[in-house]
Amino acid sequence: SQQGEEDPQALSIQEGENATMNCSYKTSINNLQWYRQNSGRGLVHLILIRSNEREKHSGRLRVTLDTSKKSSSLLITASRAADTASYFCATVGAGGTSYGKLTFGQGTILTVHP
């Protein structure tokens, strides 16, 4: 079963606006990662946040992690048309048989209109 669930399933915004996507997960994690997938392409790693971190930045991306609520959010600031893609959160379990394996959510489809 999917570990992560993402919200919203689809998001449509204008260029220049901020986009926020949320992810919830079920079990304890080692880390949480966000990926982007352009239509018909492979996934590209965006950012990784460890379970002992609360916030991380990379360029226009800001990721937060709340382990008490088992949730994360991805904020893309000043969006561009080129940000149009599907965004997936994925978790690596804290230990045991889930260690090292990424479990993906179903993704958020982001459309940025010029």
Add this chain to the structure above:
Amino acid sequence: NAGVTQTPKFQVLKTGQSMTLQCAQDMNHNSMYWYRQDPGMGLRLIYYSASEGTTDKGEVPNGYNVSRLNKREFSLRLESAAPSQTSVYFCASSDVGQHYGYTFGSGTRLTVV
């Protein structure tokens, strides 16, 4: 360019045929993975190899087999293809400590008719 290379990019099979999807990485990663992605869904893990010489089942292993040929190569075999295996297949690799995320190949789009 460094990365994960998958072949073929597209394939059409008839029900019952067999085929092997190839994957190679040149980043000296220890771990490799096979995922499938179906429309409107995230990726589901089929098999993975934590290190050379080991393979383990993921979430949806039925109907598939894998071989970790060496540190670079990890192949996925469909012995008797079924329409339910129509999907896009992604290979990925990662370092031991999971510090930098996975690197994905560009995918193989497989249709079973």
